[in-house]
Structure formats: structure tokens, C-alpha cells
Amino acid sequence: MKLHPEVRRRALLIDMDWRTHEPKQPRLIVSEGWRDSARQAQLWRQGRETAGKKVTNSPPGTSLHEYGLAVDFAFIDDARNKAVYDETPEGAARFDRLGLYIRKYGLEWGGDWPPINGKDRSDRPHAQAPGITWQQAKAGVEPVFPALPEPAEGVATC
Numbered sequence: 001m002k003l004h005p006e007v008r009r010r011a012l013l014i015d016m017d018w019r020t021h022e023p024k025q026p027r028l029i030v031s032e033g034w035r036d037s038a039r040q041a042q043l044w045r046q047g048r049e050t051a052g053k054k055v056t057n058s059p060p061g062t063s064l065h066e067y068g069l070a071v072d073f074a075f076i077d078d079a080r081n082k083a084v085y086d087e088t089p090e091g092a093a094r095f096d097r098l099g100l101y102i103r104k105y106g107l108e109w110g111g112d113w114p115p116i117n118g119k120d121r122s123d124r125p126h127a128q129a130p131g132i133t134w135q136q137a138k139a140g141v142e143p144v145f146p147a148l149p150e151p152a153e154g155v156a157t158c
């Protein structure tokens, strides 16, 4: 499997729009797209069975990444020439800004996920096809995407 073409297309549009309207911000990259279940299992174990902090709330089989329906964004730190997930308040604010673009292009943004039982489960770098569960994706249900916005429209004018 690979990334759903409509998710890929919208991720590229988000990237282009970000570059156009946020010239002072760091550039974006898609750091994760489709994952196989082995990769999801590896991420699931991180912070549970292996070292590091938890990076996913989804056990293998239950992430939309495994169905080609999700992407994670990162910002490029030019000084270090690498993709970073900046967890400082400034970095979080940057992801919040990116969330406006993710919503604009009709993807569901992980930053909008509400807490469950008081536990924060937001995932700011994450964007996915809207309105579809992993169970539906597994059963082969096609996601329905909203119409795209007009090409020249910036977030600030929405």
C-alpha cells in the first residue's frame, strides 16, 4: 500500500501554501506517510517497551498511517539540516498555525483531537483523511474529501 493520492495531493498543497504565505517560517516536510504494521508496532513499543517517549496512541492495525490515509509533518531546521518536532511553546504555536492550513485543505488535524479521560491525545504534526475510522479503512471504505479551496486564497483571508 502507499499514500492515498488525495492525501498526498492535499499534503503537497498544504506545503505549497505554507511556503507561499509563511515565508518567515521554516519549511515543511512530510516526515511520515504510509507505514507498514511492523513500523507501527515499532512506534507503539517506543516509550512502552523500548526507550524514548511515547509517539503514538495507536496499536498496530489501528493507525490511519497503515492505510495510507495519514501524514505527519515536520519543520526543517536549516541550521541542523534536519526535520524537527519542536516541543517548545514556540514550536507548538507553529504547529497550531500549520493546523489552520491542514483544516483549510479538508484534512483532519491531530491538534484538534480532544482529551480522553483528561489525558491529552492531541497530535499536532498529524493530518489524516476526514471522517473515517481505521475499522472503515481496513474494510476498504473510501474516505470522502471536501472540495478544495480556491487556489489563491490564503489562510489569513479565509
Ligand SMILES: [Zn+2]
Binding pocket: 065, 070, 071, 072, 123, 125, 126, 127
Ligand atoms: Zn501521524
